């Protein structure tokens with residue numbers, strides 16, 4: 001808009017802003033590579049004196065991270081599967097019609113979207129206890145977290161379906177498809193990218209799920225990585241290099257997926273979140 | 276019967292199945308618990324009655340007991356401070372960044388997209404990182420602030436009662452900032468360029484253009500972003516166990532975390548349910564704002 | 576227009592909630608006919624066409640295609656093909672896949688489907704494009720694919736919903752002829768929706784004029800032009816639109832006096848109710864500047880627009896009278912001129928009911 005400063009100066013400012021904003025991530029990786037004494041150096045060093053990656057293997061083994069991460073994967077997969085299977089069809093119908101009933105359904109979905117997990121956990125826990133579901137704690141967490149994830153998924157995927165022209169489905173019907181066929185062979189393939197992005201987002205957020213797992217899963221063998229992290233995290237924690245190494249192992253896969261799919265995720269979000 | 280199957284293939288039966296499956300699931304795992312929650316807040320719940328549906332009726336005694344808890348007003352105040360502080364920080368910084376990234380320069384969209392990593396990270400990990408950054412004696416924030424001469428002695432962010440809630444707010448602003456910025460960027464991009472050109476020809480300077488064009492044109496976006504911010508802030512939970520556990524002495528405790536503590540640390544499920552019903556009323560208010568601000572999109 | 580009926584609509588009603596979109600539509604379309612549904616935007620043309628395709632459920636009446644009752648039958652069992660305004664090409668399929676989609680659904684053997692695709696591509700000029708995706712085609716090419724996709728089906732009826740409105744003017748004129756030629760060659764039955772009366776008039780054997788969910792009038796193009804049943808049809812068919820001037824029938828019922836200063840009375844060549852008030856309809860192309868007949872109107876010229884082959888003169892102000900003069904003219908804005916008309920070309924309408932008299 002202004003001609004006085006060049007785009008390159010703006011780029012430099014942007015990079016500086018990004019550096020400041022992403023500093024916490026940098027700090028996580030740097031701390032994890034420092035020795036136990038270097039982390040308490042004053043002033044702190046912004047680059048480790050003797051980077052030592054052994055701590056990763058050490059934390060991995062000592063904190064039984066393979067078990068924790070495996071449980072995270074199981075829970076996140078279950079949540080994603082339920083959310084995608086049930087949510088996609090629901091989003092499609094909510095996108096296709098326009099009526100008072102649809103408005104009501106959308107309203108209900110929006111209401112569910114805003115329910116905090118901390119409001120739901122008490123009744124869910126007591127209810128699961130009554131029907132005996134607490135004996136299958138991971139299943140219980142998957143069900144609870146899928147209900148939490150679904151509204152957001154439906155809202156985003158609905159926006160994707162709205163961008164698939166209605167005429168394409170109608171053309172397929174006239175060409176000889178049933179509703180089922182037109183949905184699976186025309187509408188779904190065209191909405192595939194949006195659904196995929198939303199599924200990945202669902203997976204990522206379920207991968208980091210904490211409150212339900214913490215409240216419902218008692219056995220360390222079944223707990224996900226978030227609960228594992230909370231085990232040695234508290235106001236008085238001190239082995240920060242280990243905590244940061246654990247965190248780094250935990251989030252690096254998510255960060256990689258995000259960076260690779262950044263463009264798609266951002267465009268998926270922007271088209272859906274405001275609609 | 277044949278008619279029924281035909282409707283599944285060709286008619287509204289197909290739609291009803293698709294929407295019905297999801298609705299039944301949500302009803303069972305969100306609708307019912309919500310009702311059950313309200314029911315429990317009027318019941319006497321203890322270890323012996325935990326497994327029963329019909330428990331002694333308690334009237335409003337749970338509500339009275341909750342309000343009479345010594346920490347009730349502290350928690351209420353903290354919840355307000357947390358909500359207002361987080362939202363204000365996320366929105367103002369997010370808006371500033373959105374305006375900045377709306378300028379044309381190489382890589383603008385990509386760099387802006389990178390900001391969103393904060394949003395996809397597990398809340399507990401974000402809490403852990405900030406817990407370390409905000410540590411009192413060895414935290415990097417303190418040493419940066421000292422280096423810049425802003426503070427003389429260390430601030431004990433997590434353990435000083437006058438700062439503890441702000442420790443969580445800072446982490447929460449970082450967490451939600453990028454999402455605010457992204458949504459506001461979308462709103463900014465939707466303002467037609469020629470409006471600015473017309474205003475420039477009419478003699479408006481950049482500041483006047485912001486107030487007379489950008490802000491009014493962004494009204495509905497701002498409404499949606501603020502209500503989404505309110506919702507996101509009320510949903511925030513993971514930062515509390517990672518940073519302060521509500522302490523010291525409840526000075527950083529908010530309704531959501533308190534409700535969880537009552538249920539899962541003190542095993543007082545009735546009080547936990549009562550607090551979460553109170554919180555639900557707050558959320559209901561937020562969602563009415565949200566639905567109102569997105570209504571034109573819903574009707575589209 | 577003699578063959579047995581291919582499409583029969585009796586008393587069709589369609590409600591959208593409280594909105595009555597189609598009101599008691601009766602329409603019979605013989606086999607092999609090219610029927611145009613025309614009317615202003617929002618009058619229900621698309622709704623009627625989509626009801627025929629089975630994309631909308633009708634609220635009442637009976638609908639038959641080739642003698643079979645179609646109420647409640649899903650689109651895939653109706654054996655009709657439709658060309659959409661947006662073309663609705665499947666973006667994830669090549670041109671060939673788009674063309675053969677319906678055949679694949681019918682489990683036609685691959686080789687046979689490929690041969691059919693080649694044949695259709697030949698007739699529609701798509702042969703070099705068979706491997707491309709819709710996004711790699713121009714607007715006109717997409718339109719042809721949409722046509723080809725319908726042709727390959729050899730359906731009981733072709734349904735077109737404003738298929739040319741996304742093309743530029745020159746291509747539109749060309750495609751009009753091409754679609755009509757295809758129709759004749761295939762011996763198909765076509766229902767063609769358009770809001771453009773020129774398209775309807777030039778392409779169709781039978782034109783159905785709709786307004787607010789009812790059929791205002793139907794007939795051959797020239798019938799509609801020569802004997803419009805109402806002021807609405809008279810104003811809709813013909814370009815530029817017919818002029819309407821209030822007036823009064825003379826005492827003997829043989830002539831009419833326009834209610835404009837300086838106007839002379841016009842012979843009708845027939846007898847109508849003496850002394851009644853009427854709306855006089857005068858087509859711009861029937862008004863002759865300084866013709867031989869007695870002057871009907873004598874008015875100042877307010878605008879002269881010349882296209883080279885034609886000159887459009889706007890006379891007076893309230894109401895404005897449009898006159899089309901072939902060739903060139905020396906008339907300038909500000910001149911006052913007289914125009915005349917043949918008695919047989921005067922249309923009369925009842926000012927209250929707007930029906931033709």
Ligand SMILES: Nc1ncnc2c1ncn2[C@@H]1O[C@H](COP(=O)(O)OP(=O)(O)O)[C@@H](O)[C@H]1O
Pocket residue numbers: 591594596614615616617618619620621622623
């Ligand atoms: N799904 C719908 N719900 C409500 N009203 C509709 C719907 N589809 C069309 N209409 C209304 O029906 C009328 C006829 O529409 P349509 O048949 O599309 O008109 P057109 O003659 O321009 O093709 C319009 O007034 C339109 O607003």
Ligand SMILES: [Mg+2]
Pocket residue numbers: 620621622
């Ligand atoms: Mg239409």
